[in-house]
Each structure stands twice: as C-alpha cells, then as structure tokens.
C-alpha cells in the first residue's frame with residue numbers, strides 16, 4: 275500500500291522484500307480470508323485500536339477504512355461485511371487481495387525485488403543509503419520502513435526494522451505479544467479437563483491483584499491444553515501481559531461470566547424455575563443445554579454438588595453457589611504464548627516521534643514508517659490491517675512528495 279501511495283504520486287519506487295513472495299502475512303490473515311478492514315465508524319475503529327489508536331485521527335482524515343474499501347472495490351475485489359463490521363473479500367480468499375495489490379503496483383511501474391533482505395540503512399544529509407544483505411548499496415531520498423513487527427516470523431517479519439529506527443534516533447517502546455493465547459497453570463488446565471470446550475458470547479475479564487476490574491470483553495472463547503484462546507481471550511491478552519509486568523506477580527485473575535446478559539438474581543430464579551418444573555430429575559439433567567455439558571458438569575462440581583442428585587434435594591445454598599460460578603468463574607493465568615506466536619506485536623517505534631499526518635520521522639528527514647513496526651496495535655477484526663493500509667498509503671504518498679520536492 276505504501277508503494278501504491280508513492281507510485282500514484284509520481285515517484286519512482288523500488289519495493290524490496292526479503293521473502294520469496296510479497297504479502298505473506300496478509301495472505302494468512304483473517305483465517306486465510308484477509309479481514310481487509312472494518313466498516314464501523316472511525317470513532318469505533320479508534321476504540322478498537324487500544325495501542326495508541328488516537329494517534330490515527332489525522333491519518334483517518336486523509337485515508338480511512340472507507341477509502342480502503344473503495345480502493346479494493348476499484349481493483350475489482352468485491353467485499354462483504356460480516357459481524358462486528360468486519361470486511362472480507364466475497365471470494366473468501368486472502369490471496370485475491372494480495373494478487374490485486376501486486377497487480378496494482380505492477381501497473382504503477384513499481385520495481386520489485388524479492389529475496390532481497392535489507393541489512394541496514396545509513397542515513398545521510400538528503401540522500402540515504404540502503405545496504406542489502408548481499409553487500410549492494412542503493413541510494414535514495416525517501417525511505418518507507420514497512421517491515422512489520424516480530425510476530426509469526428516465518429512470514430518475514432523478524433523485527434529487523436527496530437535497529438534501523440534506533441539508528442535514526444527513534445525510541446522503541448517495549449515490545450510484547452498482543453492478540454495472543456493466554457497460558458494458565460490451573461489444575462483443570464494441566465489436566466486438560468475443559469480442552470476444546472468453546473463458550474459463546476461470554477464476558478471474559480482481567481482483574482488486578484486488589485480485585486479491581488482491568489478490562490472485560492464479551493465474545494466467544496475456547497479452553498485449550500495450555501490455557502484460553504478465542505476472540506475474547508485474544509482481546510484480553512495484552513491486559514494480562516501488562517498486569518503481570520506492572521504488578522510483578524506470577525499470576526493474574528481472570529473471570530468468566532457465562533451469562534453476561536442476566537444478573538445473578540435473575541439467573542438464580544431461572545434455574546429455580548427449571549428445578550421446580552422437573553424436581554425429581556437429576557440437577558445435571560435439569561440444567562442440560564444451558565451451557566456446554568462439560569463446562570456445566572465442571573461448574574456443578576466446583577459448587578460441590580453431586581450432579582446426579584435429584585434437583586429438589588440440592589440445598590438452596592448450593593444452587594446459589596453454582597449460580598455464582600456461572601456468573602463469575604475465577605481462574606488464574608500466568609502469561610501468554612510468545613511474541614513469535616502472537617497475532618500482533620505490541621510496542622514499536624514511538625508514535626510521539628512520528629508526524630501523524632504524514633508518517634514522517636521527526637528524527638530523520640526523508641524517513642517514513644508504516645504498519646506494525648509502529649507502536650500501534652488493534653484487536654483482531656481488521657483493525658491491524660486497517661492501521662497498515664492507512665499508514666502505508668500516507669507514508670508512501672508523503673515519501674513521494676519528499677522525493678520529488
């Protein structure tokens with residue numbers, strides 16, 4: 275997208291990538307369908323970019339999610355809107371999105387060099403030197419660094435750009451995994467009791483050591499053999515990472531509210547009505563279907579109830595305890611999978627040192643940044659790709675203006 279921005283504005287563009295193919299991460303994004311952007315209003319999009327989203331206000335006034343949609347539709351890629359505003363190609367193929375971008379840059383006359391790792395950059399007064407791994411040196415007035423973060427390195431993003439940014443005088447804020455599965459040492463996780471169980475539309479929350487809510491997300495989640503994953507867990511992950519660091523504790527509490535739409539008293543009375551309707555049936559059969567069976571049995575056991583007991587024989591206090599477990603099942607988590615396994619890298623080139631309307635470095639003339647290398651990160655749902663395309667287009671455009679000035 276940076277190449278498109280630059281070439282459309284009259285610059286001679288060379289796109290260098292160390293990989294054999296361009297757009298490898300884009301090609302696996304959104305489960306191989308490429309969640310190109312999101313159609314929510316800009317204000318909402320900013321809210322879904324908890325890592326410095328507000329920095330993007332000016333950028334969005336120049337090029338935004340609707341421009342991304344028009345851009346791809348102009349290239350013949352029909353898009354469709356799914357839940358939560360997520361936009362996908364109608365073909366459900368991320369490779370179509372990559373192919374359209376490639377066709378566009380070729381049409382614009384962008385020169386492409388793949389299998390060409392950049393080693394470093396020597397910044398000069400007006401003219402910069404890009405040193406390739408093979409020793410070759412290239413001179414240019416404008417450079418856009420678009421090398422991504424450190425996550426999923428087999429796609430090419432191995433964090434090479436941070437050193438080049440530092441060399442230009444930039445600050446790199448702490449790097450950490452975000453949108454990443456969460457790990458736990460709880461016995462039920464180690465014993466894989468709930469492995470593979472999905473919970474739909476639950477509220478998953480992160481709590482500080484003093485019992486204060488840090489963040490909650492209402493979405494689906496899944497128990498894995500090492501902890502929890504799924505959209506709600508991915509969204510909570512950065513808060514777990516930050517809380518473990520901030521409070522310097524070995525674990526952090528998370529809670530699951532299995533019925534976020536109902537308060538505890540209502541839930542209790544719903545359960546009581548079910549018991550009253552079939553008092554002689556076992557409790558576990560009376561409650562069958564209100565939650566995935568394994569999870570229900572697990573919570574019944576947690577409430578110290580024998581699920582085989584006739585429902586009307588279970589003490590009221592025990593039913594209340596079960597309801598509490600359903601509303602607020604608490605467990606501890608001790609970390610996340612590594613940054614390499616995360617969907618997104620948190621932290622990066624400090625946005626304080628980047629001009630928000632041009633993506634130009636405030637430290638080095640002729641240098642521009644875009645995408646995940648910046649200290650910008652969103653939830654999954656098309657927000658990171660939106661960040662990359664928006665900042666890419668603007669960085670490329672302004673790199674062209676600079677080169678031609």
Ligand SMILES: Cc1cc2nc3c(=O)[nH]c(=O)nc-3n(C[C@H](O)[C@H](O)[C@H](O)COP(=O)(O)OP(=O)(O)OC[C@H]3O[C@@H](n4cnc5c(N)ncnc54)[C@H](O)[C@@H]3O)c2cc1C
Nearest residue numbers: 291292299303304392421422430431645646656657658659
């Ligand atoms: C599995 C997966 C699913 C995802 N799903 C979504 C999603 O649904 N929605 C969403 O918004 N985001 C999603 N993301 C995140 C999103 O794909 C990234 O944030 C986005 O691709 C970042 O774009 P970028 O251009 O900054 O970096 P990248 O896409 O990482 O591209 C960086 C490029 O730089 C090249 N490069 C690196 N170092 C060098 C070097 N030294 N020399 C030359 N070239 C180099 C690499 O080869 C690579 O091609 C997903 C990520 C993953 C891993």
